[in-house]
Each structure stands twice: as C-alpha cells, then as structure tokens.
Amino acid sequence: MRHVIFRVEKERYGLPLAAVKEVVVPPERFTRVPRAPAAVTGVMNLRGRVVTVVELRQLLGLPDGPTPSGRVVLLERGRRDLGLLVTDVDGIEAVERVSAAPGKAVPAVRGVARLKGVAVTVLDPEGLDSAVVGLFTAAQQK
Amino acid sequence: MTMDMSRYLGLFLTEASEHLEGLGRDLVQLEREGAPAVVDSMFRHAHSVKGMASSMGFESIAVVAHRVEDLVDAIRQDPAKLERSLVDLLLSATDVMLAQVRAVSESKPPDDASSLLGQLAEKVSAVTGRTPGATRVINQAKASPPAAPAPVTAAARVSPQAVEAPPPPASEPAAEARVAAVVPPSEEGAAKTAKRWAVRLRIAPTCQTPGVRAFLVHKRLTGLGTLHGLQPPLEDLKAGRIPEGNIQVELETAEGEEAIRKALRNVAEVELVSLKPAVVAPPPAPVPAASGLVPAEAPRASNSADATARTVRVRTELLDYFLDTVGELLLATARLRELGKVLPENSRPPIEEGVYRLHTLVKDLHDKVMSARMTPLSLITDRLPRAARDIARRREREVDLVITGAEIELDRAILDELADPLLHLLRNCIDHGLESPEDRVAAGKGARGRVLVSVRRARDRVVVEMEDDGRGMNAAKLKTAAVARGALSAEAAARMTDREAFMLACLPGVSTAQDVSEISGRGVGMDAVKRVVENVGGTLEIESELGRGTRFTLRLPLTVAVVHLLLVAVGDEVFGLPIAKVVGAMEADSERLDRSREMPLLPHGQGLLPVYGLDELTGVQAPPRKGVRPFVVMEGDAGRVALAVDGLVGQEEAVLKPLSRPLDLLPGLSGVTILGSGRPVFILDVPRLLSA
Known part of the structure; x- marks a missing residue:
C-alpha cells in the first residue's frame, strides 16, 4: 500500500495515502485553542475551513518538546478537520511488510516497516483519530 | 448477497428509512384521526420496505415488514380492529426495522427480532383468527424487483382479499419505478414488437475461463437482438475483467422472455440473475451514494408526473462545503480588489471592471447557495407527533399536538441544531406542563391536553413557539430551587420578576419537577436548549401562567448566524464575545480592586461584580499586567460578571462556524469565525467557561 512518508525530527513515519488529504505549509502563527490539551498546536485557516493542528509527538506518547514545524499533514477524516504538525514530508512510498512495533502498544501505531534500509513507523489513521478524541476528552474531564 | 449490492446499500438505507419514518407518522395520524386513507399509505410503506429488503437479501427485515403488512391489511379490512396496543406493536416494529436497516447498511448483522416476531x-x-404461515420472502428475492409485489405463499397472507391486492399502481411511489421496472412480464402480452429487457448475469466465481463464458453469453444475446449499455464493456468481457462476475446489459429484441431464457439456459457456469423489461426512459441505475448525489423522487403525497425528477438530494456536507468555498471566493475577490488599487491609474479600469463582474457573480452564487441550504422545519417537526404520542403514553397523559407553519424554511445548519431542543421542549410541555386527565377534569379543563407548535416568519427571523395548556410554571418554586442550589441569593430572588424567574429553569440543575422521570425533570436539558438556541444566534423566552400553561418562544435567524462580536485581546490571542451578552466595558486598576475571599470585585452601578481573568479562563498565557486595564461586563447564567482582558480590539460582524471534531469536545466555545484578515477567532461561551 502506498504511504505518505514524513519525519518528526529524525524519526520517519508513514500514513496510508488514502488517509491523507493534503500537505500544507503551516501559517506564521496558529490561533491558540482555549482549554485545549497541550498537544494541540492551534487552529489554522485553510481556505475558509478551520483546521485543528496537533503535534504528533504527544499523540504517540513521546516526551514533550516542540516539533520544528515544516509541514502540516491534513488527514482525510470525513468532516473532521485535523492536521498533524511534522518536521518535513519525504514523499510517497509503497510500504509492504509491517511488523509489530517495539515498545508499548498505542492505538495510533500499526507497526514498523523497513523502507530502503531505514525504519518507518507506520501509523493507523483510526487509531490516531481516537487518540486525538481521547486527548480532548481527557482534557475536558480534568 | 448474491449481487454486488454494496452500491445500492446507501440508497436502500435512505429509502427504507423514509418509508419507515412515513409508516410511523401514518400510524400516529391514524390513531389520532382514524382516517382510512392513511391505511393505504401505511400498507404501501410496509410493502415497499418488504420488497426492498427482500431484494437486498435482508430476510430478517423483510419478515418483520411482512407481518406489519399483514396487520395493516387487517386494519384495512376492518378499521374496528385498530386499538392502542396494536398501534404500539406496529410502532415498535417500525423502530426495530429502522434499527435493522441502519445495522445492515453498516454491514452489521441486524438485531435479533424473534421476540417481536413472536408478538407480531x-x-x-x-x-385475523388465523395462524400466520411461515414467511419465506427471500426465495423470490433474486427474481423479483423490489417494487413488484413479493410473491407470498397462500398461507402467509391472512386475508384472501389481499392476496392480489398490491397498492394501486397509480400511487406507487416514483422511487420504486427507478429501482426496477414495475410491469410484470405477463401483462406485457405477446406483442412481437422490439422491446428492451434488462438482463443481469453472473459468472460463477469458480469459473476458470470467465472471458470465454462471457463472450459466449454475449454472442447468444447478440443473436437475439441489439445490445445496449453492456457492463463491463466487450473488451473487458473478453479479457475476463468482470468484477465479481456480474454482467449487465439491455437487450432490445422482438423475442419473448422465454426465448431469452432459453438462449442463456445452457451456457455453463453462467447464472441468469434477473430478466426484466427495462425502463425505456433514462437508465434506472441508481447513482452510488458516494458521489454525493442521489436522484430524488417525486414527493410521495402528490404523484403528478410533472413533479418527478425536478429535485436532487445533496449531502449536507456538500452544502457546507459550497458555503465555505463561496465564502472563501468572496474573500479572494475582496483581496483582488485591494491588489487592483496599487496598479497604475491607466491599467486600473479593466481590472476593476473584471473584479466588479466577479464580485457580482460570486455574490449571486452565495445567495443561491444560501437558498439551497434552506430547509423546511417539517424536517424536524415531522418527528414530533410520534414523540408526543410516546411520551404521553408513558406518562399517561392525553395530548393533541397541533403543528402549524412547518413549511417555513430555515438554514439547514440551524435546523440540524434545533432537532434536540424542540424535542426537549415538547417533553417538557407534556411531562411537566400537562396534568393527568383526572387533574385536568378536576381543574375544569378538557381531559386531553393540547400542545401547539407554531412557526412564523417575523421579518428576518423565524419564530417558533411551543405552548401547552397545562399547569404552568411556578415562579416562586423556581426561585426557591435556584436559591437552594446556591445559584442565586435570596435578595436577588426577591427582586426578580416572574418572567426572569422562569428563565431560572434554564440554569443547570434547577428543576421544580416533584418526581424525576426518565423523560425530563432532571434539570439538565433546559440549559442545553437555551445554549443551542443562543449558539445559533437566537433567543429563548419563557412565558407562563399558573394553571393556564407555558409558552416557549424561540426567535431564530433565517440563515447561519451572523453574530455581532466584541473582539478582545488576551496576550497575543484574540477572542470574540457575543455583543448580545456584553453589558459594557470599563477600565480600572486591577491591583486596587477590593477582594472578597480572594475574588477581586469590580464596582459596577450599584453593586460589585466578581472579576475573572480571561487568560486564566481560556488557559492562554499572557504576561502579567499592572495598573489600569480594561474589563468587559457580561451577563452570566447567575448574574453579571466582569472579565479582565488585555485590550478591546473592536466590533465585528462574523459568520459563525460550528466547531468540528475534535473542537466540539471542549467546553466554553460556542463557535469559531474567520476574520477579514484570515485569522480564525474563537467565540467564547462565558457561562460555560465559568462553570467548567
């Protein structure tokens, strides 16, 4: 299956092409979202739509830290307007064999694959989606 | 499923749900008015659902529909058989079928309906005094088009008169004509003129040489007449590229049905799925739901031929997209005009003319998109009679629900938001408002209560009123409840007018209902109603008179709310506050404010207002500020509050956009808008920010 390959700092990630709507350059500044969880960078105006942009690091349970932001990967999730802040997008590659990811299982991660000799963490769009919703619901209950 | 039905699933879901909703409405109407004309319509609905379900291979739905049809038929024979328990049973059967339809359309197995089937x-x-026979509708499914009366075993039909009593063709919903040809072959006679037949074939999945088989079939058919619209095309057939082995074609031939069947009979590994006379007019293939457009059908009530095919169904997402895009076009046009201004004088006119023309076109498009989004209120009020009946039944109330003006139109986005609030108000009216029949008689009223829903246009607003003739609301009790909850001081309560006091019912947790029913009275709900109405840019008023009844008035904007905002700055961020809720703004030195239990207090008019920092409320970081700063005074749920801000940015009229996932999960936001500068700005719901 063809995947969009992108980087968050040095690590490579892949999302199925069908799950990505487009890749855009982030705006100079994001509008902060009141009471949003820390992983939410903010919202941006994309051709009249308000898109929520989230940092991938925290969705994957990585320690906090700013992502040097180069691109926003917009997800194709029906009516949801959701984007992931990433360092850069490398391109589109076919990812065939996905094996189990090491470490703690998180719903957003489907597994790892080897692509031209380097490791790529393959993400699960559904899992990402529920991770985001989980993040927001948890923030509300706090 | 024998055929590739998945593409028809969307259509099945829409149509079957519509028939089922229609059935529910008819049932409620029948019970209320006993009008025999409704019975025919009910029969048609049940019948259509049965046909559709069995042609899709959903036997469990078809069986329930069949039983319902039997019962409706019994009522048709003898209206005296209509009684409450029968209506109850039919309504719950309708609900079960609806749930089943939804389940199968999500590719889940339908719920088990065996207990319902037993009851039915x-x-x-x-x-009828007869035992219903085993129903096997599925057997005929493959061969029978959905619209044709599904053949049944003699025993399955309960009354002999009904055996060949399909609904009269004249009133057959147009939708069915689209799904398949309706004329049974036998009636077509043996006329030897060329006729079109829709032929569906399937090559066995195990077939090793599908291309050869398909070509053979093609040859046989061309021997009979001319082929039209072969799917897949011949090249693909020969190459064996036949998705799931399905072949469709229309055959124009003077030969009869038997001759066609015969010609196809001995091609091995090929099954004749169906053979029907084709509709000559436009091809009946339903558009896959995914494309967003589904051919619409003639309104069911009026079946005049001229009403057909004038409308299309459009997914609401698509309408939203149109609106977003048109809004963006308006913005882009304005930018072009700005750019034109820096051009040298002599080259300006042609550009300006072009921009002017563009602007006119876009504006016109915007108007059209807005009007395409207008939807009659009946879309949501149609559900109320059924709900009224259910609530009344559960609470042992008698109620007449009268709805007027449901044809009035509102923007779809507002309408979608209103469905739940209206339902809640209705519950409130029946559950709290109306007394039990005995109490009503004792109070000198008729035993049957009355709830009136009226919709009217008032200039640029739509006014929806819902009133009951029940016991009315008790202002004193509401005040007591609010004071007990700590939402109001006793002094403030004493000063409050009755009209203000009724609005206390909208405070979370305040309810005067003596018993907390599952329906309403838990004090949640009215606050949600008020919130939704205000979020779409409307207002809610409550009037009530003890012993006479209560009236809820919703004043709503016609289209997606243009809200007037006061823009305030907090640190680097800008937020919008609805001006309708803003009392005023003032400046004061925050360090010199008096405090009570650490809460700073701002002198305002005669009193003191609690002060909240908007930075803390929103969680936005702002550098600490000393000295004089602006404060915005706003109406909160329980009196006025003052918000400390860093600056007043200005006023703006903004188009409110609803919050999409996941933003709608956050408390304290009532929407978002995009400023002229292109910057998104959140509109704050201050009462919720304060309470959450």
Missing part, C-alpha cells in the same frame, strides 16, 4: 405473529392470529 400472536397479534396476527388475534386480529
């Missing part, structure tokens, strides 16, 4: 069967024998 029992009822059938009770009302």
Whole structure:
C-alpha cells in the first residue's frame, strides 16, 4: 500500500495515502485553542475551513518538546478537520511488510516497516483519530 | 448477497428509512384521526420496505415488514380492529426495522427480532383468527424487483382479499419505478414488437475461463437482438475483467422472455440473475451514494408526473462545503480588489471592471447557495407527533399536538441544531406542563391536553413557539430551587420578576419537577436548549401562567448566524464575545480592586461584580499586567460578571462556524469565525467557561 512518508525530527513515519488529504505549509502563527490539551498546536485557516493542528509527538506518547514545524499533514477524516504538525514530508512510498512495533502498544501505531534500509513507523489513521478524541476528552474531564 | 449490492446499500438505507419514518407518522395520524386513507399509505410503506429488503437479501427485515403488512391489511379490512396496543406493536416494529436497516447498511448483522416476531405473529392470529404461515420472502428475492409485489405463499397472507391486492399502481411511489421496472412480464402480452429487457448475469466465481463464458453469453444475446449499455464493456468481457462476475446489459429484441431464457439456459457456469423489461426512459441505475448525489423522487403525497425528477438530494456536507468555498471566493475577490488599487491609474479600469463582474457573480452564487441550504422545519417537526404520542403514553397523559407553519424554511445548519431542543421542549410541555386527565377534569379543563407548535416568519427571523395548556410554571418554586442550589441569593430572588424567574429553569440543575422521570425533570436539558438556541444566534423566552400553561418562544435567524462580536485581546490571542451578552466595558486598576475571599470585585452601578481573568479562563498565557486595564461586563447564567482582558480590539460582524471534531469536545466555545484578515477567532461561551 502506498504511504505518505514524513519525519518528526529524525524519526520517519508513514500514513496510508488514502488517509491523507493534503500537505500544507503551516501559517506564521496558529490561533491558540482555549482549554485545549497541550498537544494541540492551534487552529489554522485553510481556505475558509478551520483546521485543528496537533503535534504528533504527544499523540504517540513521546516526551514533550516542540516539533520544528515544516509541514502540516491534513488527514482525510470525513468532516473532521485535523492536521498533524511534522518536521518535513519525504514523499510517497509503497510500504509492504509491517511488523509489530517495539515498545508499548498505542492505538495510533500499526507497526514498523523497513523502507530502503531505514525504519518507518507506520501509523493507523483510526487509531490516531481516537487518540486525538481521547486527548480532548481527557482534557475536558480534568 | 448474491449481487454486488454494496452500491445500492446507501440508497436502500435512505429509502427504507423514509418509508419507515412515513409508516410511523401514518400510524400516529391514524390513531389520532382514524382516517382510512392513511391505511393505504401505511400498507404501501410496509410493502415497499418488504420488497426492498427482500431484494437486498435482508430476510430478517423483510419478515418483520411482512407481518406489519399483514396487520395493516387487517386494519384495512376492518378499521374496528385498530386499538392502542396494536398501534404500539406496529410502532415498535417500525423502530426495530429502522434499527435493522441502519445495522445492515453498516454491514452489521441486524438485531435479533424473534421476540417481536413472536408478538407480531400472536397479534396476527388475534386480529385475523388465523395462524400466520411461515414467511419465506427471500426465495423470490433474486427474481423479483423490489417494487413488484413479493410473491407470498397462500398461507402467509391472512386475508384472501389481499392476496392480489398490491397498492394501486397509480400511487406507487416514483422511487420504486427507478429501482426496477414495475410491469410484470405477463401483462406485457405477446406483442412481437422490439422491446428492451434488462438482463443481469453472473459468472460463477469458480469459473476458470470467465472471458470465454462471457463472450459466449454475449454472442447468444447478440443473436437475439441489439445490445445496449453492456457492463463491463466487450473488451473487458473478453479479457475476463468482470468484477465479481456480474454482467449487465439491455437487450432490445422482438423475442419473448422465454426465448431469452432459453438462449442463456445452457451456457455453463453462467447464472441468469434477473430478466426484466427495462425502463425505456433514462437508465434506472441508481447513482452510488458516494458521489454525493442521489436522484430524488417525486414527493410521495402528490404523484403528478410533472413533479418527478425536478429535485436532487445533496449531502449536507456538500452544502457546507459550497458555503465555505463561496465564502472563501468572496474573500479572494475582496483581496483582488485591494491588489487592483496599487496598479497604475491607466491599467486600473479593466481590472476593476473584471473584479466588479466577479464580485457580482460570486455574490449571486452565495445567495443561491444560501437558498439551497434552506430547509423546511417539517424536517424536524415531522418527528414530533410520534414523540408526543410516546411520551404521553408513558406518562399517561392525553395530548393533541397541533403543528402549524412547518413549511417555513430555515438554514439547514440551524435546523440540524434545533432537532434536540424542540424535542426537549415538547417533553417538557407534556411531562411537566400537562396534568393527568383526572387533574385536568378536576381543574375544569378538557381531559386531553393540547400542545401547539407554531412557526412564523417575523421579518428576518423565524419564530417558533411551543405552548401547552397545562399547569404552568411556578415562579416562586423556581426561585426557591435556584436559591437552594446556591445559584442565586435570596435578595436577588426577591427582586426578580416572574418572567426572569422562569428563565431560572434554564440554569443547570434547577428543576421544580416533584418526581424525576426518565423523560425530563432532571434539570439538565433546559440549559442545553437555551445554549443551542443562543449558539445559533437566537433567543429563548419563557412565558407562563399558573394553571393556564407555558409558552416557549424561540426567535431564530433565517440563515447561519451572523453574530455581532466584541473582539478582545488576551496576550497575543484574540477572542470574540457575543455583543448580545456584553453589558459594557470599563477600565480600572486591577491591583486596587477590593477582594472578597480572594475574588477581586469590580464596582459596577450599584453593586460589585466578581472579576475573572480571561487568560486564566481560556488557559492562554499572557504576561502579567499592572495598573489600569480594561474589563468587559457580561451577563452570566447567575448574574453579571466582569472579565479582565488585555485590550478591546473592536466590533465585528462574523459568520459563525460550528466547531468540528475534535473542537466540539471542549467546553466554553460556542463557535469559531474567520476574520477579514484570515485569522480564525474563537467565540467564547462565558457561562460555560465559568462553570467548567
């Protein structure tokens, strides 16, 4: 299956092409979202739509830290307007064999694959989606 | 499923749900008015659902529909058999079928309906005195088009008169004509003129040489007449590229049905799925739901031919997209005009003319998109009679629900938001408002309560009123409840007018209902109603008179709310506050404010207002500020509050956009808008920010 390959700092990630709507350059500044969880960078105006942009690091349970932001990967999730802040997008590659990811299982991660000799963490769009919703619901209950 | 039905699933879901909703409405109307004309319509609905379900291979739905049809038929034979328990049973059967339809359209197995089937069967024998026979509708499914009366075993039909009593063709919903040709072959006679036949074939999945088989079939058919619209095309057929082995074609031939069947009979590994006379007019293939457009059908009530095919169904997402895009076009046009201004004088006119023309076109488009989004209120009020009946039944109330003006139109986005609030108000009216029949008689009223829903246009607003003739609301009790909850001081309560006091019912947790029913009275709900109405840019008023009844008035904007905002700055961020809720703004030195239990207090008018920092409320970081700063005074749920801000940015009229996932999960936001500068700005719901 063809995947969009992108980087968050040095690590490579892949999302199925069908799950990505487009890749855009982030705006100079994001509008902060009141009471949003820390992983939410903010919202941006994309051709009249308000898109929520989230940092991938925290969705994957990585320690906090700013992502040097180069691109926003917009997800194709029906009516949801959701984007992931990433360092850069490398391109589109076919990812065939996905094996189990090491470490703690998180719903957003489907597994790892080897692509031209380097490791790529393959993400699960559904899992990402529920991770985001989980993040927001948890923030509300706090 | 024998055929590739998945593409028809969307259509099945829409149509079957519509028939089922229609059935529910008819049932409620029948019970209320006993109008025999409704019975025919009910029969048609049940019948259509049965046909569709069995042609899709959903036997469990078809069986329930069949039983319902039996019962409706029994009522048709003898209206005296209509009684409450029968209506109850039919309504719950309708609900079960709706749930099943939804389940199968999500590719889940439908819920088990065996207990319902048992009840239905029992009822059938009770009302007709016969045992319902085993229903096997599925057997005919492959061959029979959905619209054709599904053949049934003699025993399955309960009354002999009904055996060949399909709904009269004239009133057959147009939708069915689209799904398949309706004329049974036998009636077509043996006329030897060329006729079109829709032929569906399937090559066995195990077939090793599908291309050869398909070509053979093609040859046989061309021997009979001319082929039209071969799917897949011949090249693909020969190459064996046949998705799931399905082949469709229309055959124009003077030969009869038997001759076609015969010609196809001995091609091995090929099954004749269906053979029907084709509709000559536009091809009947339903558009896959995914494309967003589904051919619409003629309004069911009026079946005049000129009403057909004038409308299309459009997914609401698509309408939203149109609106977003048109809004963006308007913005882009304005930018072009700005850019034109820096051009040298002599080259300006042609550009300006072009921009002017563009602007006119876009504006016109915007108007059209807005009007395409207008939807009659009946879309949501149609559900109320059924709900009223259910609530009344559960609470042992008698109620007449009268709805007027439901044809008035509102923007779809507002309408979608209103469905739940209206339902809640209705519950409130019946559950709290109306007394039990005995109490009503004792109070000198008729035993049947009355709830009136009226919709009217008032200039640029739509006014929806819902009133009951029940016991009315008790202002004193509401005040007591609010004071007990700590939402109001006793002094403030004493000063409050009755009209203000009724609005206390909208405070979370305040309810005067003596018993907390599952329906309403838990004090949640009215606050949600008020919130939704205000979020779409409307207002809610409550009037009530003890012993006479209560009236809820919703004043709503016609289209997606243009809200007037006061823009305030907090640190680097800008937020919008609805001006309708802003009392005023003032400046004061925050360090010199008096405090009570650490809460700073701002002198305002005669009193003191609690002060909240908007930075803390929103969680936005702002550098600490000393000295004089602006404060915005706003109406909160429980009196006025003052918000400390860093600056007043200005006022703006903004188009409110609803919050999409996941933003709608956050408390304290009532929407978002995009400023002229292109910057998104959140509109704050201050009462919720304060309470959450």
